[in-house]
Amino acid sequence: MPNGSKDYNILVDGDGRGAQLLGLVWTVVIAVMAIALLTDIEEMVGLINTFGLVMLWIVGIGGICLGSRKLRQSEERLYSAEQALWKSKQNLELKVMERTAELERANLRLKDEVEERLRAETALRASEMKYRIVAENTYGWEFWLDVQGRFIYSSPACKEITGHGAEEFVTDHELFRRIIFHEDLRCYETHRKEVEEGRKTDSVAFRIVRPDGSMRWIGHVCQPAYDDEGNFIGTRGSNRDISGRKRTEDEIRMLNEELEARVRKRTAQLEASNRELEGFCYAISHDLRAPLTRLEGYSRALLEDCGDTLDNQGRTYAESIERNSKQLKEVIDILLELTMLTRSDLMVEEINLSEMCHEIMNDLQTAYVGRNIELLVAPMVMARGDRNLLMVALRNLLDNACKYTAKHQQATIEFGVMEQKTRKVFFIRDDGAGFDMKFAKKMFKPFERIHRSEEFSGVGIGLATVQRIIQRHGGRIWAEGEIEKGATFFFSL
Structure with missing residues (x-):
């Protein structure tokens, strides 16, 4: 007994029956009060029997053996202990198997994670290689800056x-700022x-100074870079040499300035x-108008005062002189009107074109007495323009409509407006x-006529006047028509 007293060691060691009598020596030191020895001994025996021990010594504090007890154990209790030990072994083996399975699953997960990380690293290296190939073979100059610039x-x-060289920029972080032309650094x-x-920003252009002192223009744009969590991690810069383009732009600007000066x-x-x-x-016009007025007056006086003495041919000559004098006076008046159109300034205001049409037609009724003309005017048609000029334009258009419906017993003239896109x-x-x-295009040229003067009177200047007025208002005029089915004149302002 390793920690037993000397006397009991001699006792045990001197027993000639050998170790098979006592078996394995197991020492448990439990301190108990002497008065409680009788009650505690039974509990101790029950505990020791559980482990299959067969001998018990009770030793005092001073190492003196106070007594001993041989323990006996039944076959049934021994079997129960073996059963408990077997179950413990089975439970232990089951736990070992479960733990082994958990470890295997953990190893598989770890293996997948390692393989995924290896794939990611491989893909990242491939991506970096591709980007580097693109960056190093691109026409422009690419660079990356960290968060400190x-x-x-x-x-x-x-x-x-x-x-x-590239290494110079990486080792000297202020080099790029130093080569920017001082006027363009800001x-x-x-x-x-x-x-x-x-903030979103467009590309900028600035000049740089090369080591040889020459200067180049570069087009530059920066783009911020962020990680997966949205944190700013640096800046990517893209640059192109645009010196050739700048030279071309300067040449174009100088040519434009020269052209503008020549145009002015x-x-x-x-x-x-x-x-x-x-x-x-x-x-x-003024110089011609006076003699024409006199010529017209003389021809009329000749017919009135001497008409009886004139033969038919003389009367025809006198009537022709009067008629052509009137026509030439009308042309001169129109030329004077066209001259005033180009010289006067536009006085733009809001105008009710519907009211203006009614006013014009009331005046024209006196010139077309006995005609059955129905006028259809859309209400409250408003426009912005010069009142006097638009009055001339509408009068010419309405007068044309009245004139070219003269051969119809019942005539209908319509004024209106429609929306076309945004105007x-x-x-x-x-x-x-x-x-x-x-x-259609010929009718807007001065003195051009598409009908014979024997059919419809006029000198062919009215529509040219209208076109001039419409163009001065920044608009256009065009016409659509069909023989004996009427005509429509469209205009915008």
């Missing part, structure tokens, strides 16, 4: 553009600040020529003689 990568194209810094603050000069010359021509036309289109429609559409 320091270079962490620069593509080899920087050498061609700036004259400095442009670059403002651009970078806007990018870092998350030519415009001034044309304006001066127009003023001279207008003055000439005005003077000639208003006004129209005047009649059911008169109409025209062949192949002459």
Whole structure:
């Protein structure tokens, strides 16, 4: 007994029956009060029997053996202990199997995670390789800055553009700022600040100075980079050499300035020529009008005072002189009117075109007495323009409508407006003689007529006047028609 007293060691060791009598020596030291020894001994025996022990010694504090007891155990209790031990073994084996399965599952998960990480690392390396290939073979210069604005990568194209190698930018973080032309540095810094603050910004252009002192223009744009959690991790910069484009732009700008100067000069010359021509036309018109008035008066007086003494041929000559004098006076009046149209300034105001049409038709009724004309006017048709000029335009259009419906007993003239895309289109429609559409453009030229003067009077200047007025208002006029089915004149302002 390893921790037994000397006397009891001798007792046990001197027993000639050998170890098979006592078996394994097991020591449990439990302190108990002497008075409770009788009651505690039974509990101790029950405990010891559980482990299959056969001998019990009770030793005092001083190491003196107070007594001993041989323990006996029944076969049934021994069997129960073996059963308990077997069940414990089975439970232990089951737990070992379960734990082993858990470890195997954990190993499989770990293996999958490791393989996934390896795949991700492989894909990342491939992506980095592709990006590097693209960046290093692109026409422009690409670089990356960290959150402090320091270079962490620069593509080899920087050498061609700036004259400095990629390694110089990575090791010298202030190099890029130093090569920017001092007048353009604020442009670059403002651009970078806007990018870092998350504001959208367009590309900028600034100049850089190369080591040889030459200067180049580069087009630059920064793009912020963020990680998966939205944290700012740096800036990507893209640059292109746009020196050639800038030279072209400068040449175009100089050509445009030269062209604008030539246009201004030519415009001034044309304006001066127009003023001279207008003055000439005005003077000639006035100078011609007086003798024509006298010629018309003399021919009329000749017919009235001497008509009885004139033969038929003489009367025909006198009537022809009067008729052509009146027609020439009408042409001169129209030329004077056209001259005033080009010289006067537009006085734009809001105008009720419906009321203006009624006013014009009331005046025209006196010129077409006995005619049965129905006028259809859309109510409250409003437009912005010069009242006097639009009055002339509408009068010409309505007068034409009345004139070219003269051969119809019942005539209908309509004024209205319609929406066409984003603008208003006004129209005047009649059911008169109409025209062949192949002459649609010809009718707006001065002194051009598509009907014979024997059929309808006029000198062919009215529609040209209307077109001039409409064009001065920034609009256009066009016509549609069909022979004997009427005509429609459209115009916008």
